[in-house]
Amino acid sequence: MSEEYFLGIDMGGTSIKIAIVNDAYQIIDTVSLPTDPKKEPQEVLQEIISAASKLAYYEKVNSIGMGIAGNLDFEHGVLIFSCNLPKWRNTPIKTTLEKISGKKVFVDNDGNTAAIGSYFLDAHQEANNLVCLTLGTGIGCGYIIDKKMYRGSRYIAGEIGHCTVILDGTPCGCGNKGCLEAYLGVKHISQYAVEYLAGHPSEIISRMSCGDPAKITPALLHKAAVENDEVAKDILNWTGRFLGVLLMSVINYIDPDTIVLCGGLSQAGKYILDPAYEHMRKSGFAQKLPNYNILISKYTSKLGVVGCAMLPSFSNGKQ
Amino acid sequence: MSEEYFLGIDMGGTSIKIAIVNDAYQIIDTVSLPTDPKKEPQEVLQEIISAASKLAYYEKVNSIGMGIAGNLDFEHGVLIFSCNLPKWRNTPIKTTLEKISGKKVFVDNDGNTAAIGSYFLDAHQEANNLVCLTLGTGIGCGYIIDKKMYRGSRYIAGEIGHCTVILDGTPCGCGNKGCLEAYLGVKHISQYAVEYLAGHPSEIISRMSCGDPAKITPALLHKAAVENDEVAKDILNWTGRFLGVLLMSVINYIDPDTIVLCGGLSQAGKYILDPAYEHMRKSGFAQKLPNYNILISKYTSKLGVVGCAMLPSFSNGKQ
Numbered sequence: 001m002s003e004e005y006f007l008g009i010d011m012g013g014t015s016i017k018i019a020i021v022n023d024a025y026q027i028i029d030t031v032s033l034p035t036d037p038k039k040e041p042q043e044v045l046q047e048i049i050s051a052a053s054k055l056a057y058y059e060k061v062n063s064i065g066m067g068i069a070g071n072l073d074f075e076h077g078v079l080i081f082s083c084n085l086p087k088w089r090n091t092p093i094k095t096t097l098e099k100i101s102g103k104k105v106f107v108d109n110d111g112n113t114a115a116i117g118s119y120f121l122d123a124h125q126e127a128n129n130l131v132c133l134t135l136g137t138g139i140g141c142g143y144i145i146d147k148k149m150y151r152g153s154r155y156i157a158g159e160i161g162h163c164t165v166i167l168d169g170t171p172c173g174c175g176n177k178g179c180l181e182a183y184l185g186v187k188h189i190s191q192y193a194v195e196y197l198a199g200h201p202s203e204i205i206s207r208m209s210c211g212d213p214a215k216i217t218p219a220l221l222h223k224a225a226v227e228n229d230e231v232a233k234d235i236l237n238w239t240g241r242f243l244g245v246l247l248m249s250v251i252n253y254i255d256p257d258t259i260v261l262c263g264g265l266s267q268a269g270k271y272i273l274d275p276a277y278e279h280m281r282k283s284g285f286a287q288k289l290p291n292y293n294i295l296i297s298k299y300t301s302k303l304g305v306v307g308c309a310m311l312p313s314f315s316n317g318k319q
Numbered sequence: 320m321s322e323e324y325f326l327g328i329d330m331g332g333t334s335i336k337i338a339i340v341n342d343a344y345q346i347i348d349t350v351s352l353p354t355d356p357k358k359e360p361q362e363v364l365q366e367i368i369s370a371a372s373k374l375a376y377y378e379k380v381n382s383i384g385m386g387i388a389g390n391l392d393f394e395h396g397v398l399i400f401s402c403n404l405p406k407w408r409n410t411p412i413k414t415t416l417e418k419i420s421g422k423k424v425f426v427d428n429d430g431n432t433a434a435i436g437s438y439f440l441d442a443h444q445e446a447n448n449l450v451c452l453t454l455g456t457g458i459g460c461g462y463i464i465d466k467k468m469y470r471g472s473r474y475i476a477g478e479i480g481h482c483t484v485i486l487d488g489t490p491c492g493c494g495n496k497g498c499l500e501a502y503l504g505v506k507h508i509s510q511y512a513v514e515y516l517a518g519h520p521s522e523i524i525s526r527m528s529c530g531d532p533a534k535i536t537p538a539l540l541h542k543a544a545v546e547n548d549e550v551a552k553d554i555l556n557w558t559g560r561f562l563g564v565l566l567m568s569v570i571n572y573i574d575p576d577t578i579v580l581c582g583g584l585s586q587a588g589k590y591i592l593d594p595a596y597e598h599m600r601k602s603g604f605a606q607k608l609p610n611y612n613i614l615i616s617k618y619t620s621k622l623g624v625v626g627c628a629m630l631p632s633f634s635n636g637k638q
Binding site for chain 1: 447448464469470471472473474475476477478479481482483484485486488493494495560561564567568570571572573574575576601602603607610
């Protein structure tokens with residue numbers, strides 16, 4: 001009985017998932033806190049450790065891994081800037097958490113921790129080169145290359161949501177036009193859906209959303225598509241083409257053996273994968289496609305926190 | 320005096336450059352043969368070694384490196400398919416050359432050998448993560464990651480010319496629409512130039528091309544821009560924006576410390592780099608740009624063959 005325990009902290013825009021994970025990558029105990037952007041970082045970090053310390057086996061934990069969206073100084077574990085958390089500027093997360101907990105702490109971008117989670121849970125450590133794409137509000141991306149995390153020279157490798165897919169296209173939140181995120185980001189899909197519905201009304205979507213455009217999310221569109229709603233399928237087809245563009249780029253740039261899709265949009269399953277593959281086949285990828293293991297994560301809700309917990313073994317000795 | 324010698328063979332669409340390179344990466348002796356796509360591969364490989372064997376220090380060469388455009392089975396040194404060389408299908412280049420020469424042979428994609436050349440010549444081996452972009456008929460790309468060649472899981476990493484930059488845009492030779500190559504490939508730039516000139520005549524370009532549209536190459540446009548021709552500048556500005564899109568993608572995907580540009584278009588220098596940077600700054604890259612060493616190769620004509628010669632040290636033990 002030499003079981004090891006790891007603490008993972010996955011800090012998202014709406015909630016903070018905290019879990020004790022064992023050396024079989026199973027969640028032993030877990031708790032969630034709401035993300036409150038108005039609170040001071042020091043207070044939030046204190047609350048996280050306070051909640052974590054009540055979890056089973058916390059005292060047996062040697063290391064803590066935390067994932068967070070934003071621009072990180074990886075070597076020092078400092079969050080430089082995060083869109084969701086305006087109070088978190090140049091926040092020394094690593095040293096603060098180490099002080100509070102007395103344990104060794106590792107901090108990384110949540111795109112990378114998701115990749116670690118998918119490597120253990122979805123790919124069973126069998127992938128050599130894995131790309132994990134988190135399809136949510138933004139497009140997160142993490143790489144495992146030769147079984148090691150690749151973060152790039154300035155720790156921004158994989159910030160692919162702002163690659164141009166239609167030069168001079170739809171305005172993106174970043175100030176540019178035609179970024180991938182402006183088509184594949186969840187908010188933009190909802191926006192497109194509302195516009196499309198104006199010309200193509202759907203009773204099913206109208207019923208499901210109670211006539212409230214704010215409720216038209218990819219999850220709702222997926223539900224409507226399952227009920228055979230043609231309008232929902234059209235919208236997801238349109239979205240799926242951009243997923244095809246993304247997958248082609250990932251293959252052309254990185255050529256991984258495994259691509260894992262996670263995040264809200266990934267749950268639309270075949271309704272976005274089928275049009276993505278159709279687009280790729282038209283583009284001459286017909287022969288290449290079977291070479292790639294493209295899968296939708298079965299663990300999208302816990303992949304992040306498990307990846308955070310296992311982060312210490314992917315720090316490349318740099319933190 | 321323990322100088323070592325390496326033989327490099329850079330097989331392009333129009334010529335085959337052969338050179339003996341010493342261990343200071345200098346070309347000691349060199350010869351070129353015209354590429355004749357009608358000849359049988361066996362005959363061509365025989366002619367290459369016959370020409371190489373007349374070069375100074377050939378007998379001291381232990382290893383041969385060859386670069387060629389096309390789809391390669393890297394592990395076995397077999398050229399599966401090459402657009403320029405229809406007779407070369409499943410050609411076992413490595414074993415054939417080893418039989419003819421009696422020396423150890425390594426074969427790789429010419430995008431990768433160019434990256435090796437730029438790593439030694441332009442980056443003086445100081446880069447950790449280097450991307451070399453060959454801007455010619457196609458867009459070649461090779462990666463040095465952590466000072467090792469990264470080829471991907473199926474040896475196609477870096478085939479980035481067919482990433483989409485304008486979905487449903489200009490038709491590309493590959494059958495898809497809106498690929499990067501359909502805007503940044505040399506032929507497409509010439510085509511765009513001819514169209515643009517129809518509405519914006521230029522006396523300088525007309526004189527330089529002797530009124531022959533086939534002569535309107537990026538090199539000619541560069542010469543016209545140097546003579547302050549506004550129309551040539553407009554065309555190169557348009558091209559430069561796509562270079563900006565490419566550079567942003569390379570940084571977002573790979574985050575290298577060094578990017579080397581080579582190939583015909585790279586010689587347009589500031590006339591394409593300035594608009595590329597302008598586009599990147601507009602897209603929020605203003606702060607990031609100084610972090611990246613982006614340079615135009617000073618060795619564009621010999622980088623390929625030097626990279627081929629030095630290929631053996633970048634085979635990762637896989638050939």
